[in-house]
Amino acid sequence: MKGLLVLMILVVFGCQDMGSSFTDVSATVHNSQLVIRNYSSSSVYYAIFERQSLAYINWGPVTCANNTIEPLHAVKLQITDSSYLPSNEAVVFWWHQGKKYAGTDVNGPDEIPFIVVKIR
Numbered sequence: 871m872k873g874l875l876v877l878m879i880l881v882v883f884g885c886q887d888m889g890s891s892f893t894d895v896s897a898t899v900h901n902s903q904l905v906i907r908n909y910s911s912s913s914v915y916y917a918i919f920e921r922q923s924l925a926y927i928n929w930g931p932v933t934c935a936n937n938t939i940e941p942l943h944a945v946k947l948q949i950t951d952s953s954y955l956p957s958n959e960a961v962v963f964w965w966h967q968g969k970k971y972a973g974t975d976v977n978g979p980d981e982i983p984f985i986v987v988k989i990r
Contacts, residue, residue, distance in 0.1 A: 895939075897962040897985040903946040904953075904987065906962060908939040914964050915939075915979070918947070921959040921986065933967045933977040949989060960987045 894910035908914045915933045939945050954960045965979030 895964045897987045899949065899987060899989060902949050904949055904960060905944055905946050906939060907944040908941060911941050912966055913938050913940055914966055916962055916964040918960050918962050920954045921957040921961050924961060931965055931979040931982055954989045958989045960989055962987060
C-alpha cells in the first residue's frame with residue numbers, strides 16, 4: 871500500500887509543468903563550435919564562462935544586441951584548443967528580457983538558467 875502511495879505521488883509531481891523555459895535553449899558542441907539554439911518564440915540573451923573561472927568573477931546579466939539569439943535561431947562560436955581551459959567546460963547562462971534595472975535603460979533578466987557543456 872505504501873508503495874502505491876509513493877508511486878502516485880511521483881506520478882502527480884512528475885506530471886506537473888515545472889515551466890517550459892528550461893527547454894527553450896540548448897547548448898552543444900558540433901564541428902569545433904559551441905552551438906546555442908533558441909527554441910522559444912522570443913529572443914534570449916546569453917553569457918558564457920569557463921566553469922572554474924566562475925569562482926573568481928562577479929558578472930551581471932545584460933540584455934543587448936551583442937548577446938541576443940533571435941527566436942528559432944542559433945549562434946555558433948568557434949572553439950580553439952585553448953577555449954574553456956582548464957576545465958574544458960563552458961557554462962552557458964541564458965535568459966529572456968526582464969524589467970529594466972532601477973534608474974537605468976538597461977533590461978535585466980527574468981530568471982537565469984544555465985547549461986554546462988563539456989567541450990572535449
